[in-house]
Amino acid sequence: MRKELTVRMERAVLVALILPDREFDDLAELEALTETAGAKVVAKLSQKRPQIDSGFYMGRGKIGELANLVKKHSAQVVIFDNDLSPGQIKNIEKTVECKVLDRSEVILDIFATHARSKEARLQVELAQLQYTYPRLTHLWGHLERIAGGIGTRGPGEKQLEVDRRIVRKKIDSLKRDLKEIDERKLREVASRKDQFTICLVGYTNAGKSTLMNALTGADVYVEDKLFATLDTRTRKWPLGEGRNALLSDTVGFVRDLPHHLIASFKATLEEAIHADLLLHVVDAANPQAVQQMQTVKNVLKELNCDEKNIITVFNKIDALAEPEAVVKILKQHEPIGISVSAVKGDGLDLLKERSTWYFHRPAIHLTLEVDCRAGKLLSFLKQHAKIHQTDYMDAESSTQKRRDREGAEKAGMLTEELPPNAIARIELTLASHWLGPLRQFTNDFKVLNSSDQHAIEELTANL
Numbered sequence: 001m002r003k004e005l006t007v008r009m010e011r012a013v014l015v016a017l018i019l020p021d022r023e024f025d026d027l028a029e030l031e032a033l034t035e036t037a038g039a040k041v042v043a044k045l046s047q048k049r050p051q052i053d054s055g056f057y058m059g060r061g062k063i064g065e066l067a068n069l070v071k072k073h074s075a076q077v078v079i080f081d082n083d084l085s086p087g088q089i090k091n092i093e094k095t096v097e098c099k100v101l102d103r104s105e106v107i108l109d110i111f112a113t114h115a116r117s118k119e120a121r122l123q124v125e126l127a128q129l130q131y132t133y134p135r136l137t138h139l140w141g142h143l144e145r146i147a148g149g150i151g152t153r154g155p156g157e158k159q160l161e162v163d164r165r166i167v168r169k170k171i172d173s174l175k176r177d178l179k180e181i182d183e184r185k186l187r188e189v190a191s192r193k194d195q196f197t198i199c200l201v202g203y204t205n206a207g208k209s210t211l212m213n214a215l216t217g218a219d220v221y222v223e224d225k226l227f228a229t230l231d232t233r234t235r236k237w238p239l240g241e242g243r244n245a246l247l248s249d250t251v252g253f254v255r256d257l258p259h260h261l262i263a264s265f266k267a268t269l270e271e272a273i274h275a276d277l278l279l280h281v282v283d284a285a286n287p288q289a290v291q292q293m294q295t296v297k298n299v300l301k302e303l304n305c306d307e308k309n310i311i312t313v314f315n316k317i318d319a320l321a322e323p324e325a326v327v328k329i330l331k332q333h334e335p336i337g338i339s340v341s342a343v344k345g346d347g348l349d350l351l352k353e354r355s356t357w358y359f360h361r362p363a364i365h366l367t368l369e370v371d372c373r374a375g376k377l378l379s380f381l382k383q384h385a386k387i388h389q390t391d392y393m394d395a396e397s398s399t400q401k402r403r404d405r406e407g408a409e410k411a412g413m414l415t416e417e418l419p420p421n422a423i424a425r426i427e428l429t430l431a432s433h434w435l436g437p438l439r440q441f442t443n444d445f446k447v448l449n450s451s452d453q454h455a456i457e458e459l460t461a462n463l
Helices: 028-037 060-073 086-096 103-114 118-138 159-190 208-216 259-264 266-274 289-302 323-330 348-360 375-384 399-410 432-444 453-460
Strands: 011-018 040-048 077-080 099-102 197-202 233-240 243-249 277-283 310-315 363-371 386-393 423-431 445-450
Touching (some): 011 028, 011 060, 028 103, 040 060, 060 086, 099 103, 103 118, 118 159, 197 208, 197 289, 208 233, 208 310, 208 348, 233 348, 243 348, 277 289, 310 348, 348 432, 363 375, 363 432, 375 423, 375 432, 432 445, 432 453
Parallel strands (some): 011 040, 011 077, 197 243, 277 310
Antiparallel strands (some): 233 243, 363 423, 386 423
8 A cells, every 4th residue: 555645744736737628727626635635735836738748747848847846845745636647657756856646646545534434444445456556567666576586486476466466356355345335235225215315415525414413413523624524324304293304424526536436435325326315515605616516416427316306405605795696606507406504504494395395205287388399208208207188289379389480590490381289288297206307308398387386496497
C-alpha cells in the first residue's frame, strides 16, 4: 500500500488542465478535497489546451512554470485535478522534484481516513489496490531486480512480478470478503420489501447527515468536510398517524468519482438502488449547485436509479442572503424542488407531507391529450396504466396541431397537411410511482385533468 500518498500537513500546489470538453472551474472543489485530506494549498495553476500532452499531461513550458511555483512556495506535493497515467506522474515528478498526486489518489486518501466500519475499510482497500495495481512499475525502484538464489533455476521472477502476484491475491481475497458483505446487505434490503424505504442521495457535504438527524432524531456523525460519512445508516422516520418509513443515508457523490470507487461501494449504494423514494439533497448555498445536481443525476443513471421517484431538496437556505432569488434559479432545473434548512428545521413539514404522498402510492386518475405519433409514450401507457377510454380528436382543431403547424412554418418545412386524428384524449389510472418516468414524455402529451393536484405539478413542471 502506498503509505506515502498521505498529504497531511503538506504544502500543496493545485493544477488543472482545461480541455475543450470541460467547463472551466476555479479549483474550489479540489481545494476542498485537499484541505479535507489535511494539506495546505499555497498556489494554483491552470492551462487551457486543445489536447493532453502524452508525456507531461500539460505543456512543457507550463510544467517548467509549475516547477518554479513549487520551489517558490517550498511545496511538498503537486495535486492535479485530472487523472494522470503512471508515466506522466513519473515525468512530472522528475521535473518538479516533489511528489505528484492526481484527483483519484486524493479521494482515495480521504476515504481511507474516514472509513470507520469493517465494510468501509475493505471497500477502500480494494479501491486503492485496484488503482495502484497498474501503477506498480513506477512506485518503487527495486521492481526490476531479479529474485533468485539457492534452490532456484534460471533467472527467477522479477520483483515486479512478485509484487503484482501479491496484489492480485489480495484483491481476490478482498473481493471474496466484500461478496459476503454484499450478499448480507442484499438480504437486509430484501427483508425491508414490505416497508416503505427512502434514501438520501446527493453531492458530498450537501447536508444529508444533518437532514437525517433533523428528520429522525438520529445521532449520525456530522462534520463540515467532504466525505465525512462513508457508512450507510438506516433509521425510522415517523410520517405521522402511525406511518413509518425507513430512511437511509449514503456516501456522497462528487464530480469525476473514480469508477473503481463506485464499484467498491456498490453494497453501500444498494440502499439507493432498492429504495422506493430518493431524496436528492442539494447544497443551495454552493455556487456550483447546478453542476453538482447534474453530477448526482449522472451517478444515479450509472446505478439505473434515474427513473425512480425523486424529491429534490434544496438544503441550507438559511445560509443564503437572498434565498428566494437563488431558489428561483435552481427551480429552473428542478421546478418542484422543496426548500429546507436542516439546521433550523424550515420546510421539513412540507418535505414530510410530500414524502407521505408517495408513501400512500395512490392510484391517480388522469385525462391526457396525447400525440398519436408518440409511439414510445403510447407503449408506456399501455404497459403501466389502466386505460378506461380513448377518444380520437380532429387534428385540425387541436392545440397540438396548431403548435406543430406554427413550428413547421417558422422552419420553412411545412410541405403537407398533418394526418387526421393525430390527437387522442385518453382517460387512465396510473400508480403514483410511475409519475417520474412519465415526465420524460412531457413533449408528447398535455394534462387536461387529474384527481390529484400534486400529480399535475409533477407532470407539468417542465412545460
